[in-house]
Amino acid sequence: MVKRILSSKRQTMKNTIDINTVKRMAFLSRLEISDSEAKEFSLQLSETLNYVHKLNELDTEDIEPTIHVLPLKNVLREDKVRPSLTQERALMNASCKEDGYFKVPKIVE
Amino acid sequence: MTEYEIVIGLEVHAQVLTDSKVFCGCSTEFGASPNEHTCPICLGLPGTLPVLNKKTVEYTIKTGLAMNCDIAEFSKFDRKNYFYPDLPKAYQISQYDMPLCKNGYIEFWVNGEKKRVGINRIHLEEDAGKLVHAGSIAESQYSFADYNRSGIALMEIVSEPDIHSPEEARLYLNELKKILEYLEVSDCNMEEGSLRCDANISLRPVGTVTFGTKAEVKNLNSFRAVQRALEFEAERQADLLREGGKVIQETRHWDESKGITIPLRSKEEAHDYRYFPESDVPPLVIKDSWVDEIKRGLPELPAVKRARFVNEYGIPEQDVEVLTETKAMADFFEECVKDYNEPKTVSNWLIGEFLRLLNAEGIEIKESKVTSRHLAGMLKLIKDGTISGKIAKTVFEEIFKTGKTAEIVVKEKGLVQITDxxxxxxxxxxxxxxxxxxxxxxxxxxxxxxxxxxxxxxxxxxxxxxxxxxxxxxxxxxx
Structure with a gap:
């Protein structure tokens, strides 16, 4: 639904997120995307961002940046050890494991 | 290398000495079986909520105070995002623009001159897990992840680029380690990875102020490695510049056995951590009263102790340097002097025989059987003529081995001096x-x-x- 509404305005929107930015974000997020997807996401992300840009109309001169959405501060605990999971429980949901380790494809630096 | 000035900045990661991790109650004990000290929080399972360990904040502030930093009135945590299997959440909880401590310095002596190195910042963050490889990393097909270390509290201490030689870098680290040990906020064990160091180094023509392009050197596992790696890297960069070449900004790996640095294939073309505020950890408001309380708990720091030992006990500076190398040694000295008030004699035995035996055994002063009472007792026997100074060495070795008092050793071995x-x-x-x-x-x-x-x-x-x-x-x- 949202996609359709945004798409209908597509022609009038400015591309604030270009295709290279999309490709870079995909790379950083380890996502594989095709050129046509990159083009599509560029338009969609630009539309979303442009929509949110409406907030820039507000004067926020004297407003402190929101660092946390709840009025909480100094939530601290004492330095006490609590029981951990057993090794078996920790690895229970791992699709690949060996000798108590999580086994993952080697990442070459 | 007279035509270039070396510019070095160091980043030190020190494990904060706590029983539990920074955001969960898992134990920080070293040497457990893989993944035994893990829970849904440090494994980064969805829906978990980290809760900050109070002691990690206090120890970081304590370190900041000892290094003459401004302590933040308001501080917060941020997410540093990167994808790597040692990081189960795919982000590290760290501090970006509002660290706990800023703008400090530490001072130490370099060839008889006092050197001051600025501390840019000290912030608190969580450690990543450890990846191990079966066989060599080149042959191995898989990485094995152990998350026991994941979530252990680290302080990152970032220096200003005020260091101008590899030797200064080593001395800076030496002083920094001493301060952390005196504060008892980190055990600084490089072998167990509780103290790690990365170095940024660049060169610039003498007399200029613009920084040259820097290289970051990693895998520095000892203070000696830091000095050697920086010596190599300074030469490498100087050779490049002399030939009209350019230094490339990159991360280089120190190869200890070959004694060279090699470029590390970067996992990302450039670091882009996309920091943003950590919404699961509420910010910190640090009141003066809290900082004052921590300040009252500060011990005498190495530099102050050194000056006092020279003035109060009349001990030469080189000897004081050895005597205050560890807090344990300095405390042993002062305890002993209480029982036997000849500081120079006590000092000579400590930095002579005692240190020799400790080094030979490869143990720390706290692990030894000798107490300050033992040494004082033996020195009294020398003074009253019961034993000769020469025989005392034998007696001391026996005390060191057995933990018996000097009187008993002398009696058992029949070592009483013949004065008849x-x-x-x-x-x-x-x-x-x-x-x-x-x-x-x-x-x-x-x-x-x-x-x-x-x-x-x-x-x-x-x-x-x-x-x-x-x-x-x-x-x-x-x-």
Whole structure:
């Protein structure tokens, strides 16, 4: 639904997120995307961002940046050890494991 | 290298000495089986909520105060995003623009001159897990992840680029480690990875102010490695620049066995951590009263202690340097001086015999059986003539081995000094008759011969004779 509404305005929107930015974000997020997807996401992300840009109309001169959405501060605990999971429980949901380790494809630096 | 100035900045990661991790209650104990110290929080399972360990905040502030930093009135945590299997959440909880401590410095001596290095910031963050590889990393097909270390609290201490030689870098680290140990906020064990260091180094023509392009050097596992790696890297960059080349901004890996740095294939073309505020950890408001309370708990710091030892005990600076190398040694010294008020003598035994034995055994002062009472007790026996200074070395070795008091060792081994003139005369008779040549030499005016004869008497009595008395008797009899 949202996609359709945004798409209908597509022609009038400015591309604030270009295709290279999309490709870079995909790379950083380890996502594989095709050129046509990159083009599509560029338009969609630009539309979303442009929509949110409406907030820039507000004067926020004297407003402190929101660092946390709840009025909480100094939530601290004492330095006490609590029981951990057993090794078996920790690895229970791992699709690949060996000798108590999580086994993952080697990442070459 | 006279035409270039070396510019070095160091980033030190020190494990904060707590029992539990920074955001969960898992143990920080070293050496557990893989993944035994993990829970849904440090494994980064969805829906978990980290809760900050109070002690990690206090220890970081304590370190900031000891390094003359401004302590933030308001501080927060941020997410540093990167994808790597040692990081189960795919982000590290760290601090970006509002660290706990800023703008400090530490001071130390370099070739008799006081050097000040600025501390840009100290912030608190969580450690990542450890990846191990079966066989060599090149042959291995898989990485094995152990998350016991994931979520252990680290302080990152970032220096200003105020360091201008590899030697200064080593001395800076030495002082920094000493401060952390005195504060008891980190055990600084490089082998167990509780102290790690990365170095940024660049060169610029002498007299210029613009920074050159820097390289970051990693895998520095000892202070010696830091100095060697920086010496190599400075030369490498100087050679490049002299030939009209350019230094590339990159991360380089120190190869300890080859003694060279090699470029690390970067996992990302450029670091882009996309920091944003950590919404699961509420910010910190740090009141003056809290900082004051922490300040009251600060111990005497190494630099202050060094100055006091020189003034109060009249000990030479080089000796004080050794004596205050660890807080344990400094405390041992002061305890001992309370029982035996001759600081110089106590100091000589500590940095001489005691340190020699500790090093030979490869143990720390706290692991040794010798207490300050033991040493004081033995020094009293030397002073009242019960044992000779020479025999005391044997006695001390025995105390070191067994943990027995000097009195007991002396009694058990029959090491009481012989001060009875008749007893010594008997031995002197024997030595004179057995060494006619030396006796002739002495009579002929060769003073060296007396030393030989005294030595023979000491040998006969297994070191128990009072050497001054032996000397006197020999002179009386032969001259």
């Amino acid at each position: 003139e008749d007893a010594i005369n008997d031995v002197v008779d024997k030595v004179i008759s057995e060494n006619p040549g030396a006796v002739e030499d002495l009579k002929a005016g060769k003073n060296k011969a007396i030393g030989f004869l005294v030595g023979q008497v000491m040998k006969e009595t297994r070191g128990r004779a009072n050497p001054q008395l032996v000397n006197e008797i020999l002179r009386k009899r032969l001259l």
